[in-house]
Amino acid sequence: MNTVRQFLNFELIHLKAFTLTVADICSALLVVVLARLLLYLLKKYVLQLFFKRRNVAIGQQFAINQLIKYALYPIVIILVMQSLGIQPSVLLAGGAALLVGIGLGLQQTFKDLFSGIILLVEGTVRVDDMVVIGDTIVMVKEIGIRTSKVETRDETVKIVPNSKLVEDTVINWSHNNRPTRFHIDVGVAYGSDLGLVKSLLLEAADEHGQILKTPPAIVQFREFGSSSLDFKLFFYSYEFLRIEVVKSDLRFRVDELFRQHAITIPFPQQEVWFRNELSTSPSNKHQNA
Structure with a gap:
């Protein structure tokens, strides 16, 4: 003992x-x-x-x-x-003087720390939320006291300072628990059967498993373009992170249906005229005489 x-x-x-x-x-x-x-x-x-x-x-x-x-x-x-x-x-x-010096040098760190507390208290951004930061769609995986971990559509984990989620404008698709509307643009040649175009676009949307039946997809005739009649196909989906895959599938199916019904998707064309200055000049005419 x-x-x-x-x-x-x-x-x-x-x-x-x-x-x-x-x-x-x-x-x-x-x-x-x-x-x-x-x-x-x-x-x-x-x-x-x-x-x-x-x-x-x-x-x-x-x-x-x-x-x-x-x-x-x-x-x-x-x-x-x-x-x-x-x-x-x-x-x-x-260590008061030392702490003041450290505080001045770590202003951004303290800003991120307080931003983390604000996120946890307010709940504007939560774990498993789908948000848009800048032009990047990410899923929030973890909210730390200074930084947060997010996952991109490429399954890459990024470390984001919490102040970026608090101070910047962030679109939170999961905040209202409602589906989000997306769209694809489609152009058809002049003279196409527009009623058939509309029905084929709706058919392509109806066939896709990740596109909701309610609210239903809609087609809008948006503009008489320079070389095409321009349409937008609007649809609703909960597939936020992989929405580009859904759009790609939709474009493949639209192209297939258009080919089956002989509907042309045009591309911009220009006619170029060349003027032969030599054939119309006076000296050229005199030589020919």
Whole structure:
């Protein structure tokens, strides 16, 4: 017993007003282990039961878990410092000037940190949401305290600063839980049977499994173009991430149906006239005479 006491009281560091013993290290480790155990039990049993009873969405579950974790971290850090004999108030007071300098140099980092808290609290962007950042369609995979992980249609994971999701204009297709309308452009030759064109476009949309029957697809005659009659085929779908694949399938089917019914998809054509200046010049006429 005395041996254990002596081991725990063994001084690893001894300065003027600071002494670090093995017991202090063990106390700090015990605080970390207990905090992780508490967080695990809270997520595994208390929160899971709460989520099931309230039918909380996956994105909201992730946000609540992250907020609890981030609220627990500062408490654990303070307790660990006290276990090691370090007073947080003294440390903060002594390093005030240093903290100011660090704060000025890490303004963007602090902006991202606060943006992460805003995202988790407001829930404007959640995990599994389909959003458009700039011109890129991505699915949100994880919202961290400073950065978020998103997955593109190429299944590439990108790390995005949280401030970009808060300050920039972001289109959230999953926010209203409704299907989104998309369209493809189609041009046909002048003189085509427009009623047949409309029915074939609707037939192509109706055959595709990823295009919703309700709301129904619609066809609009948009313009008399320079070389074609221009149509837009509007359709609704929940297939946000792979929508370009749906559009490609639709174009293949439209081209096939048009070929079967002898409907031409024109391409721009220009006629170029060459004028022979030599044949009309006076000198040329005199030589011919």
